[in-house]
Amino acid sequence: MGNYFQQEIECAPREQILAMQNEKLLKQVQHVWEHVPYYRKKMEEKGVRPEDIKSVADLHKLPFLSKKDLRNAYPYGMLAVPLKDCVRIHSTSGTTGKRVIAYYTRHDIDLWEDCCARAIMAAGGTAEDVCQISYGYGLFTGGAGVDGGSHKVGCLTVPASSGNTERQVMFIMDLKASILCCTPSYAAYLGESMKEMGYKPEDIPLKIGIFGAEAWSEEMRRDIEATLGIKAYDIYGLTEISGPGVAFECSAQHGMHINEDHFLVETIDPDTGEVLPEGSQGELVFTALDKQAFPMLRYRTRDICTLTREPCSCGRTHVRMLKLKGRSDDMLIIRGVNVFPSQIETVLLNNGYAANYQIIVDRVNNTDTLDVKVEMTPQMFTDNVGEIDERRKALADGIKDILGIRAKVSLVAPKSIERSEGKAVRVIDRRKL
Amino acid sequence: MSVKQISVFLENKPGTLKKMTSVLTEHHINMRALSVVDTKDFGIVRMLVDDVYETTNVLSEANFIASLNAVLVFAIPDEVGGLDKLLQAFDEAKINIEYMYAFAGKKGAYMIFRVSDTKTAEGKLAAKGFECLTAEEVADV
Numbered sequence: 001m002g003n004y005f006q007q008e009i010e011c012a013p014r015e016q017i018l019a020m021q022n023e024k025l026l027k028q029v030q031h032v033w034e035h036v037p038y039y040r041k042k043m044e045e046k047g048v049r050p051e052d053i054k055s056v057a058d059l060h061k062l063p064f065l066s067k068k069d070l071r072n073a074y075p076y077g078m079l080a081v082p083l084k085d086c087v088r089i090h091s092t093s094g095t096t097g098k099r100v101i102a103y104y105t106r107h108d109i110d111l112w113e114d115c116c117a118r119a120i121m122a123a124g125g126t127a128e129d130v131c132q133i134s135y136g137y138g139l140f141t142g143g144a145g146v147d148g149g150s151h152k153v154g155c156l157t158v159p160a161s162s163g164n165t166e167r168q169v170m171f172i173m174d175l176k177a178s179i180l181c182c183t184p185s186y187a188a189y190l191g192e193s194m195k196e197m198g199y200k201p202e203d204i205p206l207k208i209g210i211f212g213a214e215a216w217s218e219e220m221r222r223d224i225e226a227t228l229g230i231k232a233y234d235i236y237g238l239t240e241i242s243g244p245g246v247a248f249e250c251s252a253q254h255g256m257h258i259n260e261d262h263f264l265v266e267t268i269d270p271d272t273g274e275v276l277p278e279g280s281q282g283e284l285v286f287t288a289l290d291k292q293a294f295p296m297l298r299y300r301t302r303d304i305c306t307l308t309r310e311p312c313s314c315g316r317t318h319v320r321m322l323k324l325k326g327r328s329d330d331m332l333i334i335r336g337v338n339v340f341p342s343q344i345e346t347v348l349l350n351n352g353y354a355a356n357y358q359i360i361v362d363r364v365n366n367t368d369t370l371d372v373k374v375e376m377t378p379q380m381f382t383d384n385v386g387e388i389d390e391r392r393k394a395l396a397d398g399i400k401d402i403l404g405i406r407a408k409v410s411l412v413a414p415k416s417i418e419r420s421e422g423k424a425v426r427v428i429d430r431r432k433l
Numbered sequence: 434m435s436v437k438q439i440s441v442f443l444e445n446k447p448g449t450l451k452k453m454t455s456v457l458t459e460h461h462i463n464m465r466a467l468s469v470v471d472t473k474d475f476g477i478v479r480m481l482v483d484d485v486y487e488t489t490n491v492l493s494e495a496n497f498i499a500s501l502n503a504v505l506v507f508a509i510p511d512e513v514g515g516l517d518k519l520l521q522a523f524d525e526a527k528i529n530i531e532y533m534y535a536f537a538g539k540k541g542a543y544m545i546f547r548v549s550d551t552k553t554a555e556g557k558l559a560a561k562g563f564e565c566l567t568a569e570e571v572a573d574v
Contacts, residue, residue, distance in 0.1 A: 376442045376475070381498045383440040383547070384531070385470055385477060410474040413444040415496045 003251065003314075005118040005153065009261050010316045014309075017260050017317065022055045024289035025264065029053045029062070032295050035080040038073045039065070039297065056264065059287065060275045065299045070100045070240065079103055081293050091139040092239045092338075102141075102239050103293035109148065111290065112242040115259045116149020119248030122257070122314070123208050123233040125179050127154030132171055134182035134190070135213065136162040141243025142213050146181045146235075149245060155179065162186065165193050176205040183336050184216035184224065184232075188366035191227030201229025210235050212244050214333050217431070218323075220366055236321065240299050241286045247321050252313045255320030262289055265319060266298070267307055281306045284321065302331070332427065334361055334368045337405050341426045344372060344407075347398040351391070352380055358417045362430040370407040372399065375414050434567040435503035435551045437485045441478045442498040445471055453478065456495045462488050465571055466536035466545055479534070481506070481545065483572055503551040505558070506566040508574075509535075509542045516544065519563060526557035538574030 004010050012020075032039050033050045042063040043049070052061055070078060079086075085105050092100045104112070125131065131150040135142030143161055150157040158171050162182065168190060171177060180187060187209055194204060206228050212235035221232050236256050237244035246263055247256035258265050267282030268275050276282040284301045288294075306322045332339040345355050356375035361368060374395065382388060388411070396409040443449045450469070457464065465481040482488045485501070492499045509515040523530060523546075531547040543566070548554045555565060566574070 376498050378498050378500070381440075381442050381500055383438075383477065383479070383500055383502045385472060388475070388477075389472060411442075411444070412475075413442065413449065413496070414498055416444060 003121050003124060004316075005121040006114065010118060010257075010318065012261075012317060014317055018056065020261055021264055021289060024261075025056055025059070025287070026050075026053060028287070028289055028295055029297065031292070032080060032297055036078060036295070038069070038077045039063075042069075059264065059266065059298070062287075062298050064273060064285065065296055067100065067240075067300075067302075074099070075101050078294055078296075080295050081105060086293050088144075089139075090141045090144065090239055090243060100240060102242075104242075105292045108242070108291045108293050111262055112145055112245060113148030113152050115237075115242065115245030115248075115262065116145050117152035118149075118259065119210060119233075119235050119245050120146070120149050120153045120155070120179065120181075122248055122250040122316075123179070123210050124231070124251065125150075125153050125155060125208060125210075129153075129155045129179050129208075130158060130175050130177045131155035131179040131181065132158040132160050132168070132175075132177040134160045134162055134168055134180065134186060135244075141237065141239050142181075142183075145237070145243035145245055146210070150179075150181075165190060169194055169197065169199075172204065172206060173199075178205055179208045179210065180206050180228070180230070181210045181235075183213050184211040184220055185214060185336060185366065185368065187211050187224045187228065187232070188220060191224055192366070195227055201227060204229050206230045209233065210248075212236055214336050217363075220363075223366060236324075238286075238301060240294075240296055240301075241288055242291065246286065250312065250314035250316055254312070255308060255322045257312070257314075257316050257318040257320050258307075260318045262291075263287070264289055265307065265321070267305070268300075270300075270302070270304070278307055278309060278319075332359070332361055332429065334370050334403075335405050337403060339370070339403055339405075343402050344399060347395065347402055348374060351395045351398055353377060353395065356414075356417055357426070358428065359426060360428045360430065368431065370405060372407045372409050373412045373417060374409060375417060376411050377414065434565065435555060436481060436506050436545075436566065436568050436571050437501050438504040438545065438547070439480055439482060439485065439488055439492075440500050440502060441480075441492060443469075443476045443478055445474050445476050449476075450478065452495075453492070453497060456491055456497070457482070457488065460487060460491045462491070465538075465574070466534070466543070468532075468534035468545075470532070479545075481536075481571060485568075502547065505546045505548065505551060505555060506571055507544050507546070507558075507563060508540075508566065509544055511541050515542070519544065522558055522561040522563050523554075526554070526561065528554045528557065540574055543571075543574060 029050045046063045048061050086103045088104045090102050137143030209230045209232040225232050233249040235244050235248045237246040247258040249256050264287040266285040270283040284303045286299050288296045308320050354377050358373045360371040399407045463483045467480045470477050533546045
């Protein structure tokens with residue numbers, strides 16, 4: 001079966017890919033050593049020099065990079081080329097001061113768009129298609145990345161961006177959009193809205209959905225496919241490594257192929273940092289092999305996953321990542337927004353409550369719900385119901401202000417939140433992903 | 434003299450009130466009056482008990498949050514217009530009532546009032562001939 005954007009690379013024999021990776025890795029380590037003092041220092045601390053890295057087999061000798069490093073190095077510390085060679089930035093949502101700015105040269109954008117084009121074609125997209133992109137455009141990588149890929153495939157690209165559901169529906173119907181790219185939760189929302197407007201799946205011209213930027217379940221996939229009358233494909237990526245298209249699903253829909261000619265992947269034990277044999281579940285670590293401006297070496301994603309090299313029926317030889325198992329740290333993605341329990345904790349403390357709380361995330365009708373249970377304290381208790389409720393509302397507003405999404409706050413009895421080894425269980429994620 | 438009322442925070446879910454009454458029973462505490470006010474997710478129990486000190490201690494030991502508030506207790510004649518006359522006095526003295534609830538004793542009916550300024554209200558109502566009950570008297574009704 002066809003459906004390749006760059007068949008010679010996507011279906012290249014393993015040895016050929018490995019040879020390509022070896023060559024690119026050596027160059028990249030030298031490039032970073034010379035141009036990123038922050039990483040050079042990390043290498044020196046570990047006693048590693050570029051000449052110690054002779055092939056992919058030596059990758060484990062290099063130090064890791066984490067989100068913390070990127071924050072330390074903000075804004076230019078990871079930049080490996082002169083600014084005049086950069087043509088664009090993108091940034092993570094970082095409502096928390098955890099913002100990361102990624103830089104791109106023309107070459108970086110080009111390879112990223114290639115990856116997105118591979119994803120679109122793997123999902124069955126061709127130059128005949130009308131591709132509506134309802135990811136946000138702007139600092140977020142979703143819109144721009146897939147937009148570039150869509151151009152490369154030659155689709156008629158509809159840069160609808162996110163929001164304004166009525167207009168989205170109008171474009172889908174009037175322009176006969178056949179591909180929809182957005183977050184799975186927005187796709188679900190759009191599907192529900194169209195159903196309410198009276199559209200039956202067979203009336204909707206869409207055939208293909210390419211959804212990513214948040215985790216979603218098989219159940220959700222089936223729901224979206226049924227309401228929109230499409231086949232839905234998963235796409236994976238992160239701003240630090242480029243954006244969407246780091247990995248994508250093919251027609252076999254058994255895991256996402258990682259674009260190994262550009263991104264080297266490892267799985268590690270999140271606690272020890274030890275590299276795990278391929279096929280064991282662990283934290284994904286990426287090395288960008290040929291990005292120039294923002295060349296991440298061994299970037300820890302915190303995403304827990306399993307890799308497989310079982311031959312794929314689509315003919316692609318690149319390794320596949322199976323469904324994400326979750327994050328190894330405590331960040332939650334709720335309605336597409338990054339949420340850290342520590343943010344909620346800050347609001348509690350600022351409002352006079354103690355840090356005894358529990359966050360319960362669930363998915364009802366394909367929309368994430370956020371409940372925050374807070375233990376009552378003697379200081380916050382009064383005999384006046386109205387006053388307690390006012391304080392509860394102030395807390396809910398404070399959370400909305402800092403997260404950008406609303407939480408249902410309920411007050412519970414002291415010491416009622418379950419504790420494990422004396423520590424309150426902070427997060428319960430009931431979403432079946 | 435005002436009387437000390439205990440207010441207890443209760444989560445609005447089955448069994449919480451029972452848990453509290455069990456604690457009181459275990460420590461042989463007798464409730465004289467009780468009122469429950471609730472919202473969707475929490476409630477407040479207000480009560481008069483025979484041993485305020487002991488009650489606050491045992492409740493806190495059992496991880497309940499409680500606060501003490503001064504309330505005024507009046508005996509109401511069990512006849513038409515009994516409460517009306519008392520409220521007339523509140524009205525004339527311009528005393529705002531935050532909440533009130535009733536309980537029946539051996540000798541008749543009693544009303545408990547929570548007002549914003551207990552001391553002033555007490556004086557004004559006494560001047561109109563409405564004497565509130567002391568803690569000892571409440572324990573005895």
